[in-house]
Amino acid sequence: MDFTDEDISILNELGLTVSQARIYLSLVKAKSLTAQEISAISKVSRPDVYRILIQLQETGLTEKIIAKPIEFKAISIDKCITTLMNNRIQKTTELKHKANKLILNFKKEKMHEQSHEKHQFILLPNKLGVHANAEKMLHNVQNSVCFLMEPRRFFSWLTNYMPLFEETLTRKVNCRLITSQFDEKSYSESLKKLMQHSNFTLRIIPALPKAVFSIWDKKAVLIVTSQIGTQSQTPTLWSNNNNILSLCQDYFDHLWKNTK
Numbered sequence: 257m258d259f260t261d262e263d264i265s266i267l268n269e270l271g272l273t274v275s276q277a278r279i280y281l282s283l284v285k286a287k288s289l290t291a292q293e294i295s296a297i298s299k300v301s302r303p304d305v306y307r308i309l310i311q312l313q314e315t316g317l318t319e320k321i322i323a324k325p326i327e328f329k330a331i332s333i334d335k336c337i338t339t340l341m342n343n344r345i346q347k348t349t350e351l352k353h354k355a356n357k358l359i360l361n362f363k364k365e366k367m368h369e370q371s372h373e374k375h376q377f378i379l380l381p382n383k384l385g386v387h388a389n390a391e392k393m394l395h396n397v398q399n400s401v402c403f404l405m406e407p408r409r410f411f412s413w414l415t416n417y418m419p420l421f422e423e424t425l426t427r428k429v430n431c432r433l434i435t436s437q438f439d440e441k442s443y444s445e446s447l448k449k450l451m452q453h454s455n456f457t458l459r460i461i462p463a464l465p466k467a468v469f470s471i472w473d474k475k476a477v478l479i480v481t482s483q484i485g486t487q488s489q490t491p492t493l494w495s496n497n498n499n500i501l502s503l504c505q506d507y508f509d510h511l512w513k514n515t516k
Contacts, residue, residue, distance in 0.1 A: 259278075259281040259282075259285065263277070263281055264277045264278060264281065267280065267281070267336075267340070270337070270340040270341065270344060271340050271343060271344055271347075272340070273308075275298075275300050275304060275308055276308055276311065276312060278298040278299065278300055279294055279298045279300055279305060279308050279309065279312065279318075280312060280317055280318065280330055280336065281298075282294050282297040282298040283318060283328060283329060283330035284330040284331075284332070284333055284336070286329075287329065288321055288327040288328060288329040289327060289328060289329075290325050290326065290327050290328075291305050291306055291309065291325075291326070291328070292325075294309075294328065309328055312330075315339070315343075316331065316339060317330060317331055317336055317339065318330050318331070319331070376494075376495065376496055376497070377493060377494070377495045377497065378493070378494040378495070379481075379491050379492075379493055379494075380478075380491060380492045380493070380494060381491050382491070385492075386478065386492045387413070387416060387417075389478065389492075389494060390413065390417070390470070390478065391417060391420065393472045393476065393478075394417060394420050394421065394424050395420070396472075397424060397429050397472050397473055398429065398473055399429060399430065399473050399474075400429060400430040400431070400432075400471075400472075400473060400474065401424070401429060401430075401431050401432075401470060401471065401472050401473070402431075402432045402433075402434075402470065402471040402505070402508050403431070403432070403433045403434070403435075403470045404433075404434045404435075404465050404467060404468060404469055404470070404507075404508055404511065405433075405435060405465065405468045405469070405470070405480070406435060406436055406464050406465060406468065407435050407436060407438035407443065409468065409480075410433065410435060411442075411443045411446055414446055415446075418446065418449065421450075422449060422453075425450075425453040425455055425456055426453075428455055429455065430455050431453075431455060431456045431457070432456075432457050432458075432459075432508075432512065433456075433457070433458045433459070434458075434459050434460075434461060434465065434508065434511050434512060434515060435458070435459075435460065435461070435465070436460065436461055436462070436463055436464045436465065437460055437461075437462065459511075459512060459515040459516065460515065460516070461511060461515050465511075467479070467504075467507065468480035469504050469508075471501065471504055471505055471508065474501060474505060475496060475501070476494065476495065476496045476501075477494070477495055477496075477500060477501055477504050478492050478493070478494055479492065479493045479495070479500075479504070480492050481493055
C-alpha cells in the first residue's frame, strides 16, 4: 500500500521533515530495503537517502542491517508515533521553560526601569483612555484617593465604575470628594450607596472648582486640562511628578479645611 500526502503531513507535524517522512514510510511498509530501493520508492535522491537514514537512526526510528548489500528497516508505526509525540512533549516543555524565563527576565528589567524611572507626564487624549487608567488605579489604590471635580463629571464617571468604587471603599481606602453645589435628587441613588461608607466624605464649595483633578495614594494625579467641551473631548494629564502632586495635594487640603 502506498503512503499518502496526508500520512506525510501527519509525520511532518510530529517533527519529521517531508523527506524523512517519505523515507520512514517507505521502510515501514517493507520488511527491509537497500538505500537504492528506498530512493526509488521514496523519490528522494540517493545521496540524501544516506544522510537522512543517519538522522533517522540517531532518533531511533530506523535500524541498519549488516548484510550485502546493507539494508535498513524501520520501527513499527505505533512506536514511531509514541517516540515523536514524546519528543514533541519534551521540546514543548523545554520551550515553555525558556519562554517563562524570557517573560521573567523582561519583567525584572521592567521593574528595574520603573524603580529608577524619572517623573513622567502622560497625556490621555479622550474619555476611553481616562476611564481605563482610572479603572486600573481603582484596582491598585491602597490608602487614599481625593477628587476635586464638578458633580456632572464625577457622577458620570461613577456611573461606569460604581461596583468597583464600592469595592475600593470596602477595602477601607479613604475617599474624599470636593465638588460644587448640585441637585441631590439627580444623584440620590449614587449618593445613597456612597454615604453608606464611613470612609467616603463629601464637601461642597459654592462655585465650580477652578481645577479638576484626582490624587491617588499621593503617588499619581489625573488632571483635566480644560473644562471647556464635553468629557469625551477633554484630554487629561497623568503625572507622578512630585512637584505637581504637592501642588495639587496642598490645594485640595486647603479647600478641604475651608469648606463645610
